[in-house]
Amino acid sequence: MIYSRDFGERVIENLINYSTFCIFCAEACTHCKEGKYGFANRVKGFFKLPDPSLLPVFIEDSVSDYLPKEIPNADIAIVSEIHNDILLELPIILKDSGIKAMIVPQESPARIARPQIEEVCKREGVEIVFPKPFCDLQPQDDKPVIKRFVAEFRIGRPEVRVEADRRGCIAHVEVLRSAPCGSTWFVAKQLVGVEVENRGELYDRISESHHSYPCTASMEKDRELGDTILHRAGYIIRAAVEEGMK
Known part of the structure; x- marks a missing residue:
């Protein structure tokens, strides 16, 4: 993983599942x-780069100066919130290390050179996706490496199975696939005891627990979504719970 801000660290800690990582309850x-x-x-491996705000708007020297000297051989790279100029040259550098796919989550409306990056990846034969937010990552048949990653690591767009007791209250929520930050596990636990048919209370509990984890997606309106990315993430987990009750 190559990242520059706290969100990247949260994803790493969730993947490793440190015993002291999830302390929200x-x-x-x-x-x-x-x-x-x-x-x-x-x-x-995971490599933290300088925050883009600390770098020049345009990087005129070699982007390799900002990258680790050796990038380990791997199938996939998660690249989060790095400088646009570094991101643009990264596919070729990563391919030389044997990397076959890139996931570039967008947690803020910051513009990236997406068409140019997609063109480079297509030319180099590197799969790439730009989930906005990361918890909207879904498997795609035409991207087999990323599809396998979602299946094996069980992160991406959340999937849950909701069980209710005889009173119609939620008794257990099984996490089948978690948001990459791990928030799905926290939301699942907070729903126990909520009456299934009381949608107002259910939606409020989902929203409250999702925010208090907390979700770190931007509250700035994204022009592509027509809404904030944080709100988009909230709709995603609510839809997952709805689907899990069917």
């Missing part, structure tokens, strides 16, 4: 994620 913690997964042995 505080004293009410039941260790719901403990032993469920852990990909420390499959993460080949």
